[in-house]
Amino acid sequence: MESDPYFQFKAAQREGWALFAPLEALTTPPAGALVSFAGIAADVQILDVACGTGVVAVTAARRGAHVSALDLSPVLLERARHNADLAGVNIAFTEGDVEALPYPSASFDIVMSQFGHMFAPRPAVALAEMLRVLKPGGCLAFSTWPPEMFTGRMFLLINQYLAPPPGVPPSTDWGDVRIVRERLGEAVSELVFERELMTAPTLSPAHYRAAIERTAAPVIKLVESLREDPPTLARFRGELEALIALYLVANVVRQHFLMTRAKKR
Numbered sequence: 001m002e003s004d005p006y007f008q009f010k011a012a013q014r015e016g017w018a019l020f021a022p023l024e025a026l027t028t029p030p031a032g033a034l035v036s037f038a039g040i041a042a043d044v045q046i047l048d049v050a051c052g053t054g055v056v057a058v059t060a061a062r063r064g065a066h067v068s069a070l071d072l073s074p075v076l077l078e079r080a081r082h083n084a085d086l087a088g089v090n091i092a093f094t095e096g097d098v099e100a101l102p103y104p105s106a107s108f109d110i111v112m113s114q115f116g117h118m119f120a121p122r123p124a125v126a127l128a129e130m131l132r133v134l135k136p137g138g139c140l141a142f143s144t145w146p147p148e149m150f151t152g153r154m155f156l157l158i159n160q161y162l163a164p165p166p167g168v169p170p171s172t173d174w175g176d177v178r179i180v181r182e183r184l185g186e187a188v189s190e191l192v193f194e195r196e197l198m199t200a201p202t203l204s205p206a207h208y209r210a211a212i213e214r215t216a217a218p219v220i221k222l223v224e225s226l227r228e229d230p231p232t233l234a235r236f237r238g239e240l241e242a243l244i245a246l247y248l249v250a251n252v253v254r255q256h257f258l259m260t261r262a263k264k265r
């Protein structure tokens with residue numbers, strides 16, 4: 001991995017996402033939606049890429065699928081193993097990088113990623129790897145944040161304060177149907193998009209801002225970088241709370257995410 005030009009970027013991701021576990025409460029319902037959208041049935045071989053605490057992997061395994069799951073973060077994998085044990089399912093968890101998947105080609109019937117592969121710095125490399133390990137005729141299914149919804153807008157706001165490294169496109173490109181269609185191109189057929197609602201209970205914009213400052217890697221990183229610059233930090237927090245307020249209705253932050261499904265040729 002040291003020869004990887006994005007080694008530092010990924011090391012920061014591995015550290016940054018370590019505090020994500022409380023957000024599994026929010027990503028659990030979308031995991032159910034993605035597993036249904038992918039049409040998972042018993043006995044199929046599945047890979048959950050960037051599995052975090054394993055919400056997609058456990059949901060698929062409870063349907064009888066044979067599940068492998070991979071993530072950069074050893075801390076989240078420990079929590080994922082706990083979740084699998086508690087649910088009484090067997091999942092092969094591996095620490096690794098979506099840009100260099102440690103599986104033979106054509107190993108899986110379904111390759112999935114929920115709000116995960118979108119954080120890899122090189123979309124083409126991540127996608128090529130996900131397609132490589134998928135069997136011909138297999139299903140690729142992922143959920144991503146559109147640039148026009150709350151989380152996507154928050155990531156784009158963060159980029160205004162802390163630009164991603166040169167050459168790394170916004171993660172929200174994976175939530176833009178035009179770009180997703182272009183990226184998948186001729187490698188797939190039967191492309192389908194769908195949108196689903198995600199909700200997050202909270203008392204106020206400040207409560208939600210404080211919660212994501214404790215859990216979401218890109219926000220943690222930005223707040224840390226502004227520690228010595230209180231006026232800019234205050235401006236960012238104000239802009240973030242104003243954005244949250246646009247999506248907060250009756251103590252619930254409501255936003256849609258994009259689900260994509262396609263068949264490998």
Ligand SMILES: C[S@@+](CC[C@H](N)C(=O)[O-])C[C@H]1O[C@@H](n2cnc3c(N)ncnc32)[C@H](O)[C@@H]1O
Nearest residue numbers: 017027050051052071072073097098114116119
């Ligand atoms: C927003 S969390 C989503 C976790 C989980 N899929 C869920 O829906 O709850 C993003 C995850 O992507 C993982 N991740 C980021 N970059 C990665 C990479 N290059 N390879 C593998 N995992 C990565 C992080 O460690 C983190 O667990």
